[in-house]
Amino acid sequence: xxxxxxxxxxxxxxxxxxxxxxxxxxxxxxxxxxxxxxxxxxxxxxxxxxxxxxxxxxxxxxxxxxxxxxxxxxxxxxxxxxxxxxxxxxxxxxxxxxxxxxxxxxxxxxxxxxxxxxxxxxxxxxxxxxxxxxxxxxxxxxxxxxxxxxxxxxxxxxxxxxxxxxxxxxxxxxxxxxxxxxxxxxxxxxxxxxxxxxxxxxxxxxxxxxxxxxxxxxxxxxxxxxxxxxxxxxxxxxxxxxxxxxxxxxxxxxxxxxxxxxxxxxxxxxxxxxxxxxxxx
Amino acid sequence: xxxxxxxxxxxxxxxxxxxxxxxxxxxxxxxxxxxxxxxxxxxxxxxxxxx
Numbered sequence: 001x002x003x004x005x006x007x008x009x010x011x012x013x014x015x016x017x018x019x020x021x022x023x024x025x026x027x028x029x030x031x032x033x034x035x036x037x038x039x040x041x042x043x044x045x046x047x048x049x050x051x052x053x054x055x056x057x058x059x060x061x062x063x064x065x066x067x068x069x070x071x072x073x074x075x076x077x078x079x080x081x082x083x084x085x086x087x088x089x090x091x092x093x094x095x096x097x098x099x100x101x102x103x104x105x106x107x108x109x110x111x112x113x114x115x116x117x118x119x120x121x122x123x124x125x126x127x128x129x130x131x132x133x134x135x136x137x138x139x140x141x142x143x144x145x146x147x148x149x150x151x152x153x154x155x156x157x158x159x160x161x162x163x164x165x166x167x168x169x170x171x172x173x174x175x176x177x178x179x180x181x182x183x184x185x186x187x188x189x190x191x192x193x194x195x196x197x198x199x200x201x202x203x204x205x206x207x208x209x210x211x212x213x214x215x216x217x218x219x220x221x222x223x224x225x226x227x228x229x230x231x232x233x234x235x236x237x238x239x240x241x242x243x244x245x246x247x248x249x250x251x252x253x254x255x256x257x258x259x260x261x262x263x264x265x266x267x268x269x270x271x272x273x274x275x276x277x278x279x280x281x
Numbered sequence: 282x283x284x285x286x287x288x289x290x291x292x293x294x295x296x297x298x299x300x301x302x303x304x305x306x307x308x309x310x311x312x313x314x315x316x317x318x319x320x321x322x323x324x325x326x327x328x329x330x331x332x
């Protein structure tokens with residue numbers, strides 16, 4: 001009997017705890033590959049990335065890692081990544097020399113139009129960024145509103161959709177930008193009020209960082225360029241942003257862990273992706 | 282059938298900001314796998330996350 005090979009999508013849905021594996025049936029089989037291919041097809045230019053999920057005075061550790069990996073990969077591929085976030089990610093990206101724009105919590109349509117007009121991005125990528133639900137609220141998985149601590153960067157994504165600028169969203173719970181694509185399925189199958197904001201291409205993962213790594217792994221597979229960092233580099237960056245204030249989204253603690261997963265699990269996932277890239281599934 | 286969990290597990294999952302639930306738990310109220318709170322159903326797994 002032929003052994004079925006493990007895909008990159010299989011790897012990033014390991015340890016699923018919040019139903020992303022349940023939602024997989026609503027996605028195309030190779031959704032990470034499709035997302036990677038669409039990004040690679042974009043005209044080279046400025047590309048916006050957004051991240052930063054407010055937890056306890058800072059953004060959580062899920063999001064910035066994937067965003068750093070994605071931004072640096074895009075830069076190597078000839079894009080000009082610009083991160084759009086709020087003050088809760090202050091200092092997370094400057095240490096990697098990635099251009100970062102901080103938007104005010106109160107910023108609205110006017111400010112986001114201005115950003116799009118000024119930078120003319122070729123695409124907008126959201127990685128673990130909370131978006132508005134149907135009640136115009138921004139809530140965490142407990143249903144607690146974080147509206148007062150969340151810049152409405154989902155407006156930027158919605159404006160990009162209107163302007164036909166390709167949009168991409170990576171999420172792991174249902175309340176992130178892009179989950180509007182599966183709004184009905186999330187409301188029906190999971191127990192949360194989903195984000196209503198849609199994107200052109202959605203990526204699901206157990207941890208959003210892993211979804212970003214998956215897309216970068218496909219970049220590497222497709223282009224042959226070395227783009228996915230080794231575990232050690234990612235772990236070092238994680239420790240750096242934790243030292244600034246970044247917290248784990250489960251424990252609320254300043255620890256080198258993501259969504260309660262230890263560095264050991266992070267290492268396993270990154271190594272599995274590297275093995276998959278070289279065809280050793 | 283709804284699975285029951287030890288109270289201690291729930292107390293770990295629901296932080297102080299869910300004081301009402303904690304009080305109910307402490308009072309020994311039966312808690313199902315899902316707790317409906319402000320029209321947002323919090324499963325025990327969702328309650329692990331602050332994001």
